Amino acid sequence: MPPTPYLVAERHLRPVGKDCLVAFGGNLYSVPARKVRPRQLVEFRATKSQVMLHSTVADASGETLLAVEKQLSASGWEA
Numbered sequence: 031m032p033p034t035p036y037l038v039a040e041r042h043l044r045p046v047g048k049d050c051l052v053a054f055g056g057n058l059y060s061v062p063a064r065k066v067r068p069r070q071l072v073e074f075r076a077t078k079s080q081v082m083l084h085s086t087v088a089d090a091s092g093e094t095l096l097a098v099e100k101q102l103s104a105s106g107w108e109a
Contacts, residue, residue, distance in 0.1 A: 042074045043086070052083065057102045059083060065096055076101060 044052045048068040051058040054076070061072060061083055073094075075082040080101050084094040 037077060039075045039077045039082075042076070043071045044074055046070045046072055054081065055102070059097070059099055061096045065089070072096060 042054065044054055046052055046061060046066045046068055050061050050063045050066065052061060052072055052074070053059075054074050059074075059081060065085065066072065071086050073084045073086055075084065078101065081099050083096045083098075085096055086094075088094050
């Protein structure tokens with residue numbers, strides 16, 4: 031067994047709404063308006079405890095991470 035457990039994450043593509051919100055798992059997550067445009071696809075990387083939103087295209091510095099948020103349950107409460 032490895033000394034630390036493997037990080038297991040689901041990965042999904044979702045479009046950004048014109049209000050900079052992205053729907054995933056029955057919840058809405060926000061992304062920075064300056065880094066996305068409406069209808070742009072972003073990648074969700076969801077673990078048991080958090081959701082990481084990545085752009086499908088790297089910015090000028092090579093970064094794709096847009097936001098990190100706590101994973102919410104389907105009712106909108108923290109899991």
